[in-house]
Amino acid sequence: MDMPELPEVETVRIGLAALLPGRAIASVDFDWPKSFPNAPADVERFMVGAKITGVRRRAKVLLVELSSKYSLVTHLKMTGQLVFRSRDERFGAGHPNESLVGELPDKSTRVTISFEDGSRLFFNDQRKFGWMRLLPTPEVMNIDFFKKVGPEPLNADFTWQIFRDRLMRRKNTNIKAALLDQTVVAGIGNIYADEALWGAKIHPSTTVSSLSAAKFHKLYDELIFVLKLSIEKGGSTDKNYVDAKGKKGSYMSFARVFRRESLPCPRCGHTIEKIRVAGRGTHVCPHCQRVPA
DNA sequence: CACTTGACCTGTCCGC
DNA sequence: TGCGGACAGGTCAAGT
Numbered sequence: 219m220d221m222p223e224l225p226e227v228e229t230v231r232i233g234l235a236a237l238l239p240g241r242a243i244a245s246v247d248f249d250w251p252k253s254f255p256n257a258p259a260d261v262e263r264f265m266v267g268a269k270i271t272g273v274r275r276r277a278k279v280l281l282v283e284l285s286s287k288y289s290l291v292t293h294l295k296m297t298g299q300l301v302f303r304s305r306d307e308r309f310g311a312g313h314p315n316e317s318l319v320g321e322l323p324d325k326s327t328r329v330t331i332s333f334e335d336g337s338r339l340f341f342n343d344q345r346k347f348g349w350m351r352l353l354p355t356p357e358v359m360n361i362d363f364f365k366k367v368g369p370e371p372l373n374a375d376f377t378w379q380i381f382r383d384r385l386m387r388r389k390n391t392n393i394k395a396a397l398l399d400q401t402v403v404a405g406i407g408n409i410y411a412d413e414a415l416w417g418a419k420i421h422p423s424t425t426v427s428s429l430s431a432a433k434f435h436k437l438y439d440e441l442i443f444v445l446k447l448s449i450e451k452g453g454s455t456d457k458n459y460v461d462a463k464g465k466k467g468s469y470m471s472f473a474r475v476f477r478r479e480s481l482p483c484p485r486c487g488h489t490i491e492k493i494r495v496a497g498r499g500t501h502v503c504p505h506c507q508r509v510p511a
Numbered sequence: 512c513a514c515t516t517g518a519c520c521t522g523t524c525c526g527c
Numbered sequence: 528t529g530c531g532g533a534c535a536g537g538t539c540a541a542g543t
Contacts, residue, residue, distance in 0.1 A: 297535095345535090391514065497536090
């Protein structure tokens with residue numbers, strides 16, 4: 219599948235921030251309540267007629283701010299897409315091979331936002347795990363998820379020592395589960411957990427408390443490296459993920475272990491294996507990443 | 512309280 | 528070819 223993590227959501231944010239501000243909402247169509255639980259009357263009242271004033275991100279969540287002082291809060295979960303089309307565009311910009319989405323709406327479209335200039339923003343979500351919610355902007359950070367979520371790993375004040383201390387909040391669990399815990403650090407999912415652990419030569423089953431200071435520091439460096447690199451590459455597209463123009467990301471062509479089971483480790487040549495850790499499919503080089511005793 | 516498992520969904524793939 | 532079941536994995540709720 220596809221799995222929007224921090225780099226994918228940030229790529230969508232960058233795209234939407236270049237496309238949406240200034241546009242005025244003319245109408246909103248939505249018919250799957252769990253995808254957008256707000257009452258239609260509130261959507262009419264606080265979205266229709268409002269202009270978009272900014273697009274932000276916190277963890278894996280997108281925040282589209284409106285002139286009505288409300289914000290459209292969106293979590294893409296696994297298969298969500300936010301795709302923008304101008305009035306006359308039938309397909310996404312760029313070469314057809316760069317796009318996974320055809321004419322919109324399609325059968326995965328859960329919400330369509332139409333702007334006064336005829337352009338539209340489509341919220342597609344094959345598996346319906348994602349959601350949109352309209353909230354007063356001053357109250358957005360009061361939702362449970364934001365109250366608990368950890369720091370942004372790419373913020374300048376996020377140091378390796380903070381990373382270590384927050385991971386140690388889960389010192390008795392394995393390092394993979396700790397990395398995936400959004401209350402420890404924001405935005406890491408299955409792809410970048412596996413990629414960073416491979417880079418640091420740490421087995422995902424390793425108990426957090428058994429890691430040395432040097433290993434924490436190395437894991438921090440590798441995590442920051444893969445997150446930044448992936449943003450440069452427009453994120454990872456395996457099956458569903460596309461950016462705001464419908465374009466695929468190219469991190470997967472760089473990935474060292476993720477989805478590379480049975481292929482040679484690019485560092486030592488041993489065969490990469492897929493195992494199960496923290497209830498997730500997990501990719502490791504059994505030679506570089508030794509199983510803890 | 513720390514940690515694990517199941518539920519939410521749909522589409523794809525694998526084995527019989 | 529059809530069909531059941533496993534699997535994909537972000538997050539919350541429920542269970543141990």
